[in-house]
Amino acid sequence: MSASSRDSDINLIQQSSRPITAMIIMATGLMMLVLLTGLSVATGSSAISLSTVWQAIIHFNPDLQQHQVIRELRIPRALAGVLVGACLAVAGALMQGLTRNPLADSGLLGLNAGAGFAIAVCFAFFPSVGSAGLMFFSFAGAAVAVGIVYGIGSLTRGGITPIRLTLAGAAVSALFVALSTGIAVYFNLGLELSFWYAGGLGGTKWTQLDMVFPWAVIALAGALMLSRSVTLLSLGEEVASGLGLRTGWVKAATLVVVMVLAGGSVSIAGMIAFVGLMVPHLARYMVGVDYRWIIPCSAILGGLLVEIADIAGQWLDPTYGTPLGAVIALLGVPFFIVFIRRSGRGLI
Structure with missing residues (x-):
C-alpha cells in the first residue's frame, strides 16, 4: 500500500474522531453510573430508600438488618454490574478492532x-x-480457548486472518458448550450451571470482587495502552505493518487482555451475550473510529447497560430477579437484526 494511501486512512481517522463528544460522554456517563449504582442498591426484593442507602455507606450500623443487606449483598452486586459491563464492552471493542469483524x-x-x-x-x-x-x-478456560482458536487459525497457509479466527472461534465455542452440557447431564449439575448460562449478578460477594477487581483494572489499563495500536490494526494488517506496528505482538497482547476481561466477567456473572457486540458500535457511532476514545467510552457505556438491565430485571421479578442475560438479550436480538439488515443494504 502506498504512503499516500496510508496517510489518507490516518487522516480519515483523525477527522472522524470526536474527542470533545467523547469527554462529554465519559463525564456524563460517570455521573449516571453513580446515580444508577445507588438506585441498584435501593432496588430488590424489598425496596430500601436512598437515604437509608446513604446512611449505610457513611454511617454503617451492623445492628440494622437493612444496613447489613446493603453492605454485604447489594453494594457488591451493583459494583459487579459496573465492572462486568465495562469488561465485556471493552473486550468486544478490542475484538472488533483486532478481527475487523463488526459482529465480534x-x-x-x-x-x-x-x-x-x-x-x-x-x-x-x-x-x-x-x-x-x-x-x-475461569481464566484457565478462557486461556485454553484462545490458545486453541489461535492455533487453529495459524495452521493454514497465510497465517491468521479475521475470517479464520471467526470460523475457528465458532467451532471451538460449539465444542465447549457441548462438553459443558455433557458434564452437566452426567454429574447432575443442571441447577448449579443454570446460573452461569443465564447470567446474573445475584449472590455476588466481596471476595469475588476482591479477586477479580485488580485483574480487571490491569486489563482495562492495558486496553487503553493498546488502543492506538488497535486503531491501526482496524485499518488492516498491511497498513499497520507499513506504519511500523509489530502486529504479532499487538495481537498477542490484545488476546491476553481480552482473555482476562472475559474470564473475570464470566467468573462473576456467567455468560452474558450482546454487551460486547452492541456497546462498541454505539461508542463508535458517537465518537468516531479512534479506539483511544472508543475503549473508555465503551467501558462507561457497558457499565451503564449492565446496571440498567440488572435494575430492570429486579423490577420485573422482585423476588428472584429476571436473569440478566435474558434482559440484555431482549435488547441485543433486535439490535442484531437491525444491524444485519443495514449491513445487507450496504449502509455499514
Whole structure:
C-alpha cells in the first residue's frame, strides 16, 4: 500500500474522531453510573430508600438488618454490574478492532464458552474450591480457548486472518458448550450451571470482587495502552505493518487482555451475550473510529447497560430477579437484526 494511501486512512481517522463528544460522554456517563449504582442498591426484593442507602455507606450500623443487606449483598452486586459491563464492552471493542469483524465480541474466540466449560469442570471435580479457585478456572478456560482458536487459525497457509479466527472461534465455542452440557447431564449439575448460562449478578460477594477487581483494572489499563495500536490494526494488517506496528505482538497482547476481561466477567456473572457486540458500535457511532476514545467510552457505556438491565430485571421479578442475560438479550436480538439488515443494504 502506498504512503499516500496510508496517510489518507490516518487522516480519515483523525477527522472522524470526536474527542470533545467523547469527554462529554465519559463525564456524563460517570455521573449516571453513580446515580444508577445507588438506585441498584435501593432496588430488590424489598425496596430500601436512598437515604437509608446513604446512611449505610457513611454511617454503617451492623445492628440494622437493612444496613447489613446493603453492605454485604447489594453494594457488591451493583459494583459487579459496573465492572462486568465495562469488561465485556471493552473486550468486544478490542475484538472488533483486532478481527475487523463488526459482529465480534469476546465470545467470538470461544472465550465465554471456554470459561463456562472450566467452571463446569470445577463444579464436577473440584466442588470445594472457593471464589479464588473459580476465578482461576475461569481464566484457565478462557486461556485454553484462545490458545486453541489461535492455533487453529495459524495452521493454514497465510497465517491468521479475521475470517479464520471467526470460523475457528465458532467451532471451538460449539465444542465447549457441548462438553459443558455433557458434564452437566452426567454429574447432575443442571441447577448449579443454570446460573452461569443465564447470567446474573445475584449472590455476588466481596471476595469475588476482591479477586477479580485488580485483574480487571490491569486489563482495562492495558486496553487503553493498546488502543492506538488497535486503531491501526482496524485499518488492516498491511497498513499497520507499513506504519511500523509489530502486529504479532499487538495481537498477542490484545488476546491476553481480552482473555482476562472475559474470564473475570464470566467468573462473576456467567455468560452474558450482546454487551460486547452492541456497546462498541454505539461508542463508535458517537465518537468516531479512534479506539483511544472508543475503549473508555465503551467501558462507561457497558457499565451503564449492565446496571440498567440488572435494575430492570429486579423490577420485573422482585423476588428472584429476571436473569440478566435474558434482559440484555431482549435488547441485543433486535439490535442484531437491525444491524444485519443495514449491513445487507450496504449502509455499514
